[in-house]
Amino acid sequence: MSINATLLAQMIVFILLVWFTMKFVWPIIRAAMDEREQRIADGLAAAERGQSNLEQAKVEAEKVIEAARNQAKDIMDAAQSRANDIVEEAKGEGERERNRQVAVGRSELEQEMGRARDELRGQVAAIAMAGAERILAKEIDGSAHRDLLEKLAADL
Numbered sequence: 001m002s003i004n005a006t007l008l009a010q011m012i013v014f015i016l017l018v019w020f021t022m023k024f025v026w027p028i029i030r031a032a033m034d035e036r037e038q039r040i041a042d043g044l045a046a047a048e049r050g051q052s053n054l055e056q057a058k059v060e061a062e063k064v065i066e067a068a069r070n071q072a073k074d075i076m077d078a079a080q081s082r083a084n085d086i087v088e089e090a091k092g093e094g095e096r097e098r099n100r101q102v103a104v105g106r107s108e109l110e111q112e113m114g115r116a117r118d119e120l121r122g123q124v125a126a127i128a129m130a131g132a133e134r135i136l137a138k139e140i141d142g143s144a145h146r147d148l149l150e151k152l153a154a155d156l
Contacts, residue, residue, distance in 0.1 A: 131151075
């Protein structure tokens with residue numbers, strides 16, 4: 001065979017191969033490539049949606065955290081206020097108790113002073129009686145009476 005015929009036959013076979021590939025193989029490959037391209041596009045879109053959702057979640061998380069901080073601050077303020085009220089109540093109660101105990105102490109002191117005065121009056125009366133008995137028992141002498149009165153005053 002001649003080179004021209006071989007070349008012509010090879011060209012015909014190549015054209016048939018290209019036609020067969022374009023007709024039957026290429027659509028399958030192109031469909032697979034289109035499907036892969038679509039999956040990649042869907043994946044990128046999903047990634048963008050995920051990124052957007054992540055940013056929204058971060059913003060919402062910050063809002064929730066800020067609300068929790070505010071609530072915690074309110075709770076702490078209320079607790080501090082209640083603690084101050086309790087301290088003030090305790091101070092008032094302590095002041096009332098102190099005043100009550102002071103009044104009871106003063107009352108007891110006055111009673112004790114009254115008892116001591118009564119006892120002292122009894123003792124003074126007894127000493128006066130004893131002094132009068134001594135004066136009357138001795139002779140009537142001014143200097144002796146002065147000495148006895150001075151002794152009596154010293155006993156009081």
